[in-house]
Amino acid sequence: MYIRLLRNEGQIFVWGMANQLLLIAIGILWFFLLVCGVYMIATRHVHQDRSRIFFALFALVSSLALLLKTYFMLRETDIQNYFHILPLRELVFGQFCRYLFALYPLEIARPHWLTLRRWLGFGLPWILTMTCYGLFLGFHQTQLHSFQDLLMNLDKPDVVMRLVLLLFMFPVEFIWALSYDSHQSSAGRSWLRKMTIMVSLIALAFVGNTLTRHVAWRSFHAFIYMCYILYVMYIELFVRIPVPMHQAQGTLPEMKEPIVLPPAPAAKNEADNPLLQQIRQLMEVQELWREPELMLDDLVQRLGSNRTYVTQCIHQMGYNGFKEYLNRLRVEYIRRQLLQPQHERLQSLFYEAGYRSRGSAWRNFTSIVGCSPSEYEERSRQI
DSSP states (O other): OOEEEEETTEEEEEOOHHHHHHHHHHHHHHHHHHHHHHHHHHTGGGSSSSHHHHHHHHHHHHHHHHHHHHHHHHHOSSHHHHTOSSOHHHHHHHHHHHHHHTHHHHHHHSTTOOOHHHHHHHHHHHHHHHHHIIIIITTOOOOOOSHHHHHHTTTSHHHHHHHHHHHTTSTTHHHHHHTOOTTTOSSOHHHHHHHHHHHHHHHHHHHHHHHHOOHHHHHHHHHHHHHHHHHHHHIIIIIOOOOOHHHHTTOOOOOSSOOOOOOOTTOOOOTTOHHHHHHHIIIIISOGGGOTTOOHHHHHHHHTSOHHHHHHHHHHHTOSSHHHHHHHHHHHHHHHHHTSSSOOOHHHHHHHTTOOOHHHHHHHHHHHHSSOHHHHHHHHHHO
């Protein structure tokens, strides 16, 4: 794949097509990281948390790491030296970016929970490992040319230390689930699951690239990295709802009266059904619909009943299922607020109603009311 040419008493390597495409991908990724970092800094005040600042920090540091990585790759006089597996330099760059990488979703999962002391605590194992590596081994590296070389040198301390550093790529995902707060977060658990999958794929690609130095792993790493950047930008631009100021301070606007839905067209007699009355008490009077992660199983558990009976009661109310009932309550709240002379911004109303996606809130409102929230707001001003 690599053709060596001698010129001006130096070696110039003509890279194969795969590596040329890889350099192009690295260039595109660097450009995306730089643009996204600058944009996030410029729009950091959109949200009450520090998520955009953290993502900007990650993006800008990653773009710098990419430049340094490409520089070392191009200045290497012997191309085989660059393709040693488990290179310490790349492990250090990767791990540092990795811990910066965790700040963005962690801040969204639980705003302002992450302090400097906690972040240092997460990175303490890595810091201690690097300190021991430097003190006892002087950052010595045994040159490993293949995975077989790695297996043959597992008895060497520096190889073991580098493998330990590599293992630190994975545990961070569990932190997000442990610290998630649905009432303060502007994202749902489904978003956290998607983030965990994407970050795990990035970690897997990094490990594969570090252990093999194969162009396929490097290309996959660059590709999944770019997909992650595009996904975050899509979420920030079109999906994520800013946390309202009063919610960030831990308070909710008081409701003058509960959202009690009128009987649906297909509703049956409810007076002789105590379970149905309990459902209305929980959902409409106690405002359980505000819970962003509310599912049918949660309602069933609170009632101490089972899915079949609860679903039958919801059908008796005239609704096709739990989701329709839940969305009608949320949309009714938004609709009533829009009728007030002074009300919160639309995105704040979406958040208060339990939505964590602009698209989901907009789609359900339009489907139930027959017009978009902005159109309904405009009509209410003309009344």
